[in-house]
Amino acid sequence: MDMREKMMLKIGEFARIGQVSIATLRHYEKAGLLKPTALDAETGYRYYLLDQLPRLNRILALKDLGFSLEQIARLLEGDLDVLQLRGMFVLKQAQTQQLIETEQARLTRIAARLQQIEQEGIMPTYDVRLKEVDPVLVASMRELVPLGENLGRAYSKIVAYLSQQRVQPLQPTLLLLHSSYEWHNDQMAIDVETAVPVPTALPENEQISTRTVSGGWMASTVHTGNDLSMGKAFVALYNWIKDNEYHVIGTPRLIHLQRAEYLEPSQYVTEVQFPIERQREK
């Protein structure tokens, strides 16, 4: 090699100086980010100049800022004006900020789980999920149900009315718990609305009306078994909502995913939902 020329580096040397793997350099070539200055036509050997080191460093610096190779290619093209350049960095900044917040929330949930595991010595029974539900049209009836009685006793009345109106009830039935237990006629009672989804509005009845139950974000868990054993599901939901800095903004709901006369109560499957909202910032 002519000593008066700049040093040509084989891929291994350039990789060592640049502190990257050979595979990375080949990958960057395929991605159009960094082409060897020379290619030996016979052997296919790649040759690099040290002049290319700043470009490699720029690629690695941008990657370190979180840009994809495709974005880096655009950034290196040089045909961006300052506003576009700034835009890409502002966007990346926002995405990174968002990611951090997501991970912080995750950390909170992990810590809550860990505490449960340490207290109970086992994986908690109920898994809470955040979900968005759609509004739904229902035929509903609201009443005070004395303690101990079947919460959904209005269900058969609604079904009878629907059948009389020749309307098919849609699965599954919702119960909206408008209050906790309270006194009513010397008994503890609960103010509950039984709501059966229907495909279309019905004429009013003195007891049964058609309305739209609102949708929105819910903290949700699934309970298997009879209604009396549902307390822990409520506790799990409450704790999750508290630990994750949400708060309740409406009536709790029970969704009778699996329930029928011919089933044992131990086979019932009920989803419990609490409508929630992010805690306001302090």
Add this chain to the structure above:
Amino acid sequence: MDMREKMMLKIGEFARIGQVSIATLRHYEKAGLLKPTALDAETGYRYYLLDQLPRLNRILALKDLGFSLEQIARLLEGDLDVLQLRGMFVLKQAQTQQLIETEQARLTRIAARLQQIEQEGIMPTYDVRLKEVDPVLVASMRELVPLGENLGRAYSKIVAYLSQQRVQPLQPTLLLLHSSYEWHNDQMAIDVETAVPVPTALPENEQISTRTVSGGWMASTVHTGNDLSMGKAFVALYNWIKDNEYHVIGTPRLIHLQRAEYLEPSQYVTEVQFPIERQREK
């Protein structure tokens, strides 16, 4: 279907209730996480029971905590004792914490870049990288070099000595800048050590000694061109170190990656390194 049996759900219904995609359910089956209760041998249709919803929710909750499907499989196996269970969560917590710190650091770097772009209206010239370098054995000579003179003027003396000792100098030469400019004999001068890597120790000489230059973490950037225009590289390094909450813990180094008599100074390639350390926590 016998009405006295539990409802069998087709994959689409189960997916809708569980708020996941059909592809996800099929994927979880392949991963051994959630098998349909029944498979129609003729059609291949998958059938699920609502009883499986809690398991799906558990899978999704664990995924939401950041576990991989393989880890979730282990967590669901149930053959973990509390210590192992706790261990997996503690590990995940630590990893998440680590990730957040990494992203925070990234955010700091993005903000610094963004500020540079807004001030200079262009992508900064120098890209700083963090790298770890190995200790290296060198033949070195330290002297005070007056302002304006070639910093590496000791280089030829060392090379001559090495040649006399029949030792090949290894590329590339290092300069260690032991001080900034200071007064010396009525002139500004800089205390600089020229260090040529050698494969083996040499006998002492009144001017040239063999020693090991320490390794460690460096903030590094690459300058192309002559030494006089190197100021901006130093500024870029200083700012990066400050912005990223490191601090300098040793002498700056210049590495003559590309430099020779026959080259134009504009073709010189020099790496500038500052040994650094994480800022102590407040």
Add this chain to the structure above:
DNA sequence: TTGCTCCTCACGTCACGTGAGGTGGC
């Protein structure tokens, strides 16, 4: 002749998403 470095495919990663091409029940 033996290492050493380089070459080009091709496949794997992770958790699915997205067709392509085909079948079964109302």
Add this chain to the structure above:
DNA sequence: TTGCTCCTCACGTCACGTGAGGTGGC
């Protein structure tokens, strides 16, 4: 017959890492 739902491959994603099988220069 026409939608609708389901089926099974197969490929793509992103930035490389890791062989397998082969070649060129000291």
